[in-house]
Amino acid sequence: MPTIVVDVMPKAELLDPQGKAVTGSLARLGHGQFQNVRIGKRVEMTVEGEVTDEVLAEAKKVAEEILSNQVIEDVISIEVV
Amino acid sequence: MPTIVVDVMPKAELLDPQGKAVTGSLARLGHGQFQNVRIGKRVEMTVEGEVTDEVLAEAKKVAEEILSNQVIEDVISIEVV
Numbered sequence: 763m764p765t766i767v768v769d770v771m772p773k774a775e776l777l778d779p780q781g782k783a784v785t786g787s788l789a790r791l792g793h794g795q796f797q798n799v800r801i802g803k804r805v806e807m808t809v810e811g812e813v814t815d816e817v818l819a820e821a822k823k824v825a826e827e828i829l830s831n832q833v834i835e836d837v838i839s840i841e842v843v
Numbered sequence: 844m845p846t847i848v849v850d851v852m853p854k855a856e857l858l859d860p861q862g863k864a865v866t867g868s869l870a871r872l873g874h875g876q877f878q879n880v881r882i883g884k885r886v887e888m889t890v891e892g893e894v895t896d897e898v899l900a901e902a903k904k905v906a907e908e909i910l911s912n913q914v915i916e917d918v919i920s921i922e923v924v
Contacts, residue, residue, distance in 0.1 A: 766877070769885050784910070785888075793905050795898070796847070796888045804850050804885040807866075807877045817876070824874050829865070 763808040766821050769839045770830040771802035802838075805829050813842050844889040847902050850920045851911040852883035883919075886910050894923050 772778045781799040788796050805825075809817055818840065825837045853859045862880040869877050886906075890898055899921065906918045 763878075771885065771887065784886075787909065788888075788905065791909065793901065793909070795891050796902065796905060797844075797891070798887075798889040800887045802885040802887070804852065804883040805865075806852065806879075806881045806883070807869075808879040810876050810878070820874065821877065824869065824877060828868065828872065828874070 763810060764813050765806055765808050765843050766813065766818075767839075767841050767843050768805040768807070768821070768825040768829055768837060769802065770805065770825070770835050771838050772800060773834055773836055776834055802835070803829070806843075818842075844891060845894050846887055846889050846924050847894065847899075848920075848922050848924050849886040849888070849902070849906040849910055849918060850883065851886065851906070851916050852919050853881060854915055854917055857915055883916070884910070887924075899923075 778800050780801050784801065785797055785799040788794065821840055825840055826832060830837050859881050861882050865880040865882065866878055869875065869880065902921055906921055907913060911918050
């Protein structure tokens, strides 16, 4: 069965407290060259049958309406792997 | 500044309660063709300067030691975007 991967990230303009906390930890642990950490979701789901345009359109709808909160998050990619 | 994206997923053999819950919701909401939902993390971080092999090796170390819990998660990709 094909797998669809949906990537969701917090909106760029919003504060990402979790990301900030990890950024701070990286600096304290000597990995200061890595900055501006932002943490989102990577959702995998299998789909029965072929991935047609209709299925992808529905996956987009599911991604935007169920898998993410459009007030604070953006769906940044939907791909078949 | 270049951005490195680290994708982390729960180990395949482990139960993913969150994924199971979302799978159930999708079925109840009429999107039953999407199944086996698994939810992981997508971590973005910027890096100062050029992304050399050394920087990528360090990003891998950070991904495995700090950004994921190797007991229950796998780092499935590290890429420069």
